[in-house]
Amino acid sequence: MKTCPLCAALETPGKLTPLAKLGECDVFLNDKQGCLGWCVLVLREHVEHMDAMTLERQARVFGEVALAARALRQHFGPVRINYECLGNQVHHVHWHVIPRHADDPDPKNAIWGWPAERLAGAMSDEARASLAAALKAGLMNVAAATARARE
Numbered sequence: 785m786k787t788c789p790l791c792a793a794l795e796t797p798g799k800l801t802p803l804a805k806l807g808e809c810d811v812f813l814n815d816k817q818g819c820l821g822w823c824v825l826v827l828r829e830h831v832e833h834m835d836a837m838t839l840e841r842q843a844r845v846f847g848e849v850a851l852a853a854r855a856l857r858q859h860f861g862p863v864r865i866n867y868e869c870l871g872n873q874v875h876h877v878h879w880h881v882i883p884r885h886a887d888d889p890d891p892k893n894a895i896w897g898w899p900a901e902r903l904a905g906a907m908s909d910e911a912r913a914s915l916a917a918a919l920k921a922g923l924m925n926v927a928a929a930t931a932r933a934r935e
């Protein structure tokens with residue numbers, strides 16, 4: 785039994801809603817959807833700190849974070865994207881990529897102080913599956929376009 789909850793979740797299919805496997809990270813639709821489209825990128829290897837990786841690897845990870853942000857912007861056209869790598873509660877490198885929409889009730893602040901109910905959002909299983917499918921397709925399109933741009 786892994787003690788790190790993200791390592792354990794990576795090994796437990798169905799625990800998280802997977803959207804894409806990128807070079808360094810797996811992308812998931814976050815359980816909480818207080819901001820519609822909130823994604824989490826989880827480094828596949830257990831590393832506690834961004835700075836513990838080589839600069840090249842840090843750049844690859846951040847490139848994947850930006851790829852997810854681009855897919856979210858293309859899908860939603862949100863006002864802002866919040867990029868958060870905190871690690872206060874789970875000591876495994878992961879990035880929250882959080883679209884902040886035009887109807888955001890508290891657009892000037894980070895979401896972490898929101899009431900639990902607002903943070904969780906309300907979404908049916910069908911809506912969640914539909915959003916996950918759309919974001920999967922969006923991530924694949926952006927990944928393909930990014931790969932073509934490198935050729």
Ligand SMILES: [Zn+2]
Pocket residue numbers: 788789790791792829830831875876
């Ligand atoms: Zn871990």
